[in-house]
Amino acid sequence: MKDPFASSIDKSNKGPFKLLVHICCGPCSVYPLKALLAGRAEVSGFFHNPNIHPYSEFKKRLEAAKTLARHLGIDVVFDERYMPRGFIKGVKAKAADLAKSRSEGPANPAAEERFPSKSLRCAYCYSSRLEATARAALEGGFDAFTSTLLYSTSQGHDEIKALGVDLARKYGILFYYEDFRKGWQQGLDETRAIGLYRQRYCGCIYSRIERGPVKKKS
Numbered sequence: 509m510k511d512p513f514a515s516s517i518d519k520s521n522k523g524p525f526k527l528l529v530h531i532c533c534g535p536c537s538v539y540p541l542k543a544l545l546a547g548r549a550e551v552s553g554f555f556h557n558p559n560i561h562p563y564s565e566f567k568k569r570l571e572a573a574k575t576l577a578r579h580l581g582i583d584v585v586f587d588e589r590y591m592p593r594g595f596i597k598g599v600k601a602k603a604a605d606l607a608k609s610r611s612e613g614p615a616n617p618a619a620e621e622r623f624p625s626k627s628l629r630c631a632y633c634y635s636s637r638l639e640a641t642a643r644a645a646l647e648g649g650f651d652a653f654t655s656t657l658l659y660s661t662s663q664g665h666d667e668i669k670a671l672g673v674d675l676a677r678k679y680g681i682l683f684y685y686e687d688f689r690k691g692w693q694q695g696l697d698e699t700r701a702i703g704l705y706r707q708r709y710c711g712c713i714y715s716r717i718e719r720g721p722v723k724k725k726s
């Protein structure tokens with residue numbers, strides 16, 4: 509039997525559908541939102557990125573997303589709660605859980621807890637942001653949810669897709685999948701044209717440390 513959650517919205521159905529789009533940041537959202545607005549989805553946005561470090565950076569990304577929402581004329585719910593500690597706690601708990609598992613646990617559990625690897629922390633980060641979006645979509649009466657994380661060429665694209673489908677099954681709401689990476693250059697060009705703030709690192713404190721010194725733009 510066909511699993512309705514194992515793929516994106518059925519392309520044979522031509523009717524409109526209500527779609528809630530998780531917005532990770534302004535620049536990553538330009539291409540996906542414009543592409544979706546040109547299709548049959550009734551698009552609304554959901555900004556939810558509580559782990560951006562530091563707070564001044566969170567505010568810059570929030571303002572860039574607001575500028576883009578105004579530019580495109582779409583409704584966006586801005587979750588302005590800032591909870592980096594909750595993220596760090598969640599990642600550490602995941603590392604501790606994995607350490608208990610002899611077969612899957614990391615080679616050096618103490619180091620993993622001190623400075624979690626990208627694979628561990630990103631899996632937690634994707635999952636928490638997608639889950640918040642799935643819940644918001646369900647509560648808001650949407651038909652489906654998706655994320656602009658699917659635009660980034662530096663994120664775990666297949667992992668995000670698989671998590672989206674798992675959450676669709678869990679919440680009984682469709683996950684809209686599209687490979688937005690095809691519009692990478694177009695998104696960059698339009699970001700520059702709009703004059704949106706562009707970040708220099710992924711977002712969390714770990715990615716900020718790994719990025720090293722960031723020169724101020726002149």
Ligand code: SF4
Nearest residue numbers: 629630633710711712
């Ligand atoms: S590197 Fe980016 S995707 Fe990974 S945990 Fe940090 S903010 Fe999330």
